Amino acid sequence: MIQKISAPISLVLVYDHTARKLIPKKLKWEGKTHDIIHVDLHHIYRQGRTLQHVFSVASNTMFFRITMDTSNLQWTLEEISDGLPD
Amino acid sequence: MDCLTNLPFNKKPPTKIHVDLNSCFASIEQQANRHLRNKPVAVAAYNSPNGCILAASYEAKALGIKTGTRVQDGMVLCPGLIVMSPDAAKYKYIHSRFRQLFSTYSHKVTPKSIDEFIIDLEGCPSYKRGMHTVALEMRKRIKDEIGDSLRVNIGIATNNFLAKTAASLHKPEGMDEINEVNHIEIFKSLNLKDLCGIDKGNASRLNSSGIFSVLDLYEASSDKLKRAFRSIMGHHWFYKMRGWEVEDIEFDRKSYGNSYALPLPLSTVDELAPLLTKLTQKAGQRLRKAGYKCQGIYIAISYRDFDYWHVSVTTEKALFDSRDIYKELYRLLCHSPSKKPVRTLAISCFNLSPYDIKQGELFEDIDEKAKLVEAIDGINERWGNFVLTPGRMIGTEQLMPERIPFGASKEIEEFHNSEDELRYESVEV
Numbered sequence A: 001m002i003q004k005i006s007a008p009i010s011l012v013l014v015y016d017h018t019a020r021k022l023i024p025k026k027l028k029w030e031g032k033t034h035d036i037i038h039v040d041l042h043h044i045y046r047q048g049r050t051l052q053h054v055f056s057v058a059s060n061t062m063f064f065r066i067t068m069d070t071s072n073l074q075w076t077l078e079e080i081s082d083g084l085p086d
Numbered sequence B: 001m002d003c004l005t006n007l008p009f010n011k012k013p014p015t016k017i018h019v020d021l022n023s024c025f026a027s028i029e030q031q032a033n034r035h036l037r038n039k040p041v042a043v044a045a046y047n048s049p050n051g052c053i054l055a056a057s058y059e060a061k062a063l064g065i066k067t068g069t070r071v072q073d074g075m076v077l078c079p080g081l082i083v084m085s086p087d088a089a090k091y092k093y094i095h096s097r098f099r100q101l102f103s104t105y106s107h108k109v110t111p112k113s114i115d116e117f118i119i120d121l122e123g124c125p126s127y128k129r130g131m132h133t134v135a136l137e138m139r140k141r142i143k144d145e146i147g148d149s150l151r152v153n154i155g156i157a158t159n160n161f162l163a164k165t166a167a168s169l170h171k172p173e174g175m176d177e178i179n180e181v182n183h184i185e186i187f188k189s190l191n192l193k194d195l196c197g198i199d200k201g202n203a204s205r206l207n208s209s210g211i212f213s214v215l216d217l218y219e220a221s222s223d224k225l226k227r228a229f230r231s232i233m234g235h236h237w238f239y240k241m242r243g244w245e246v247e248d249i250e251f252d253r254k255s256y257g258n259s260y261a262l263p264l265p266l267s268t269v270d271e272l273a274p275l276l277t278k279l280t281q282k283a284g285q286r287l288r289k290a291g292y293k294c295q296g297i298y299i300a301i302s303y304r305d306f307d308y309w310h311v312s313v314t315t316e317k318a319l320f321d322s323r324d325i326y327k328e329l330y331r332l333l334c335h336s337p338s339k340k341p342v343r344t345l346a347i348s349c350f351n352l353s354p355y356d357i358k359q360g361e362l363f364e365d366i367d368e369k370a371k372l373v374e375a376i377d378g379i380n381e382r383w384g385n386f387v388l389t390p391g392r393m394i395g396t397e398q399l400m401p402e403r404i405p406f407g408a409s410k411e412i413e414e415f416h417n418s419e420d421e422l423r424y425e426s427v428e429v
Helices: B024-032 B071-077 B088-103 B125-129 B131-146 B160-167 B183-188 B200-208 B214-219 B222-229 B233-241 B269-289 B322-334 B366-383 B409-423
Strands: A002-008 A010-016 A021-029 A032-035 A038-047 A050-058 A063-069 A074-081 B016-021 B041-044 B053-056 B082-084 B108-113 B116-120 B152-157 B175-177 B255-261 B292-303 B308-319 B342-354
Touching: A021 A038, A021 A050, A021 A063, A038 B024, A038 B088, B016 B024, B016 B088, B016 B131, B016 B160, B024 B041, B024 B053, B024 B088, B041 B071, B053 B071, B071 B082, B088 B108, B088 B116, B088 B131, B108 B160, B116 B160, B125 B131, B131 B152, B131 B175, B152 B160, B160 B175, B160 B183, B160 B233, B183 B214, B200 B222, B214 B233, B222 B233, B255 B269, B255 B292, B269 B292, B269 B322, B269 B342, B269 B366, B292 B322, B308 B322, B308 B342
Parallel strands: B041 B082, B152 B175
Antiparallel strands: A002 A074, A010 A021, A021 A032, A038 A050, A050 A063, A063 A074, B016 B116, B016 B152, B041 B053, B108 B116, B255 B342, B292 B308, B292 B342
């Protein structure tokens, strides 16, 4: 099931300057911490002039679409999915 | 006698690589969400029973779900089908990454659609490494640098058409070359309708001229093909089948248009006016951004009973303000003969001329109007589309999401320009 969410979240991230890689490692939402095992896609788009970074990440059982608004550096959880049909 | 009966197959070594991302939208969704991989996934224009499926994953295709299948029919074929809404920004971004990657091999990279590219290596240093070596490296880099679950078909030939044909021979992840040596054998293995551009109608025309196979098509003279296709297209087919290029022609932009397939069966002018406003705003903004004004407008309506009505007019003065374009379109809409439930509403602006040449008006201050339009466009560009809109658009906020054009290279070019600035800001993950 795919569920649209719009919730602020806390994250643990690693930035590797040699590879210029930003890697989300842990995600805390509604009091629960999820280990991020895979970062499968990172894309960007503009909302007006504001650049949005979208990370499609997965724990062992869940998918999370998380975005970073570069105008205020706020992270938002936009979507979750367990990969099962509705 | 037809002097083009015995033109030989192009003997030049192939320099063109066609790359085609399989099941594009569905593959990208499976790349983003690994929990969808190896499952039947469909990306549909609308996640409603009548929604049209735009792309099906391999797993869904294996169950008979194709592009164009209705969601409700897809659910019958596969009750566990996972139906997703399209994410235009994501697909554009992947397209842009493909383009960037291919640009490291050649300066002649031509997008043929959102999921297809032609890379011409002629005269490029990478050509010396061998076409197959380069093609395989491209495939590996796509997996390493863009997405490990993305699969591409690759075709190699002397022209765009045969490169595309080669890419379709073995799916998924095939790589084939059509050349002077193997073309007859490959043509023998294909049906007419396997060729891009030969639909039921063209196949029927060819059949009536005694052409029943791809080999017949290849062996037919230019004159015979012109008669069969009843146009200059026959002449083009004569060259295409022999590996000569006829598609490297750039056409000027002739029009800017937008269309919308209505999820609800609206029928009155009052009901359609907000949608017409939004379509006009979209097309008008694109028109001005590209530096044009127009002196012709077109509106088309297809009804739910498959009836169709359309009309175009040339306007007295050149239009650039969406409000003026809307007024003309609204006038046409009011004259539509039927007030039946509408399936698709489409508009277009044509007779384009450069925006910067403004002819003065006796009763209107054009400069003032232009400044206002530029200011509105500037605000919308700064804060996002439709932050400032006509009041008539109220209620359409959730309607008409951004769509990805299929096979329309002019529209693809439009978003290349907007993506160019993004590439330098990307952080790798």
